[in-house]
Amino acid sequence: MSATVIDGKRFAEGLRGRIADHVSRLKSDHGITPGLAVVIVGHDPASQVYVTNKAKQTAEVGMASFKHELSAEVPEGDLLELIARLNGDDTVHGILVQMPVPDHIDANKVINAIAPSKDVDCFTPANVGKLVIGLPGPVSCTPLGCLMLLRDQLGSLSGLNAVIVGRSNLVGKPMAQLLLRDNCTVTMAHSRTRDLSEVVHAADIVIAAVGRPQMIKGDWIRPGATVIDVGINRIPAPERGEGKTRLVGDVEFASASQAAGAITPVPGGVGPMTIACLLANTITTASLINGLVPPRDLTA
Numbered sequence: 420m421s422a423t424v425i426d427g428k429r430f431a432e433g434l435r436g437r438i439a440d441h442v443s444r445l446k447s448d449h450g451i452t453p454g455l456a457v458v459i460v461g462h463d464p465a466s467q468v469y470v471t472n473k474a475k476q477t478a479e480v481g482m483a484s485f486k487h488e489l490s491a492e493v494p495e496g497d498l499l500e501l502i503a504r505l506n507g508d509d510t511v512h513g514i515l516v517q518m519p520v521p522d523h524i525d526a527n528k529v530i531n532a533i534a535p536s537k538d539v540d541c542f543t544p545a546n547v548g549k550l551v552i553g554l555p556g557p558v559s560c561t562p563l564g565c566l567m568l569l570r571d572q573l574g575s576l577s578g579l580n581a582v583i584v585g586r587s588n589l590v591g592k593p594m595a596q597l598l599l600r601d602n603c604t605v606t607m608a609h610s611r612t613r614d615l616s617e618v619v620h621a622a623d624i625v626i627a628a629v630g631r632p633q634m635i636k637g638d639w640i641r642p643g644a645t646v647i648d649v650g651i652n653r654i655p656a657p658e659r660g661e662g663k664t665r666l667v668g669d670v671e672f673a674s675a676s677q678a679a680g681a682i683t684p685v686p687g688g689v690g691p692m693t694i695a696c697l698l699a700n701t702i703t704t705a706s707l708i709n710g711l712v713p714p715r716d717l718t719a
């Protein structure tokens with residue numbers, strides 16, 4: 420069997436189109452231009468690409484985009500001061516500090532400095548709490564993107580066995596909350612999980628968020644399962660020429676796509692959805708800051 424390849428890139432384009440429509444309504448009906456500030460510390464080339472894509476897509480949907488690049492040696496206090504300034508800036512409705520930050524900076528301090536009302540990553544304890552108990556607010560971007568692709572593919576997720584490999588605050592944990600909300604039976608696997616291949620084999624839905632290139636093999640996948648590959652790993656690709664690299668996920672795509680019913684590719688799967696959901700969250704925060712009800716249909 421050969422799986423349906425889920426086109427996250429195209430799905431994200433559609434979502435950005437709906438976001439652009441909503442932005443123009445916010446402008447014309449309420450005089451609000453949603454604004455997103457992205458802060459990057461250091462010069463990691465992969466992060467730079469990601470931040471540049473984000474800025475470009477933010478502008479394309481009609482939002483205001485603010486980019487702040489700080490040197491890798493910036494003192495923690497300067498970063499916290501910048502965040503405080505953005506918290507107080509009425510043209511900014513969303514603040515994203517690209518992770519990871521350099522070792523001399525305490526990531527928890529940075530997260531806690533962001534006003535929850537502008538926390539479009541859904542990193543602050545206040546917003547994580549809202550997510551868990553189901554109150555309106557931003558929803559973690561990557562998990563939200565995965566959920567949208569799953570709903571589009573499967574319709575109802577009710578009663579399905581979902582296995583999430585990886586338990587980070589960024590992906591695994593919020594993913595579990597969203598799938599639980601959609602009535603999946605959720606299992607979280609991690610580096611101490613025994614018999615991982617068997618745990619994965621029980622899943623109707625597999626979410627791979629490990630950060631290990633092609634670790635999850637095709638024969639672990641239950642025939643017909645839906646596989647969402649969050650991993651973004653750059654590996655050497657000598658076949659493309661000396662020193663060249665390519666992106667692969669955490670799933671061995673060639674073998675897994677023989678077993679799965681549907682599977683996301685890397686690139687072109689979850690990644691573009693993450694950025695589109697970030698823009699959707701900026702509409703949510705811009706609405707709430709201005710006392711408006713955030714649109715529910717955008718990411719439904």
Ligand SMILES: NC(=O)C1=CN([C@@H]2O[C@H](COP(=O)(O)OP(=O)(O)OC[C@H]3O[C@@H](n4cnc5c(N)ncnc54)[C@H](OP(=O)(O)O)[C@@H]3O)[C@@H](O)[C@H]2O)C=CC1
Nearest residue numbers: 561585586587590609610628629630649650651689690693
């Ligand atoms: N597409 C997108 O938009 C995004 C992609 N990513 C990518 O997703 C991947 C995961 O990111 P992130 O969640 O931040 O990663 P983290 O490194 O924070 O977490 C990795 C998780 O995988 C678990 N793990 C590590 N090794 C194994 C193993 N051998 N078997 C089982 N579990 C294991 C770890 O377990 P333990 O807790 O026990 O250590 C941990 O929970 C990365 O490739 C990242 O680049 C991330 C964000 C967005």
Ligand SMILES: Nc1nc(=O)c2c([nH]1)NC[C@@H]1CN(c3ccc(C(=O)N[C@@H](CCC(=O)O)C(=O)O)cc3)C=[N+]21
Nearest residue numbers: 468515516517518519540651686687688690691693694
């Ligand atoms: N505060 C914060 N929030 C994040 O959401 C966050 C972060 N920090 N740090 C890093 C990770 C990683 N991440 C990605 C998002 C999109 C792509 C993406 O668009 N990928 C394209 C390919 C891009 C390429 O070619 O390099 C794709 O998969 O098709 C990748 C990675 C968000 N993260």
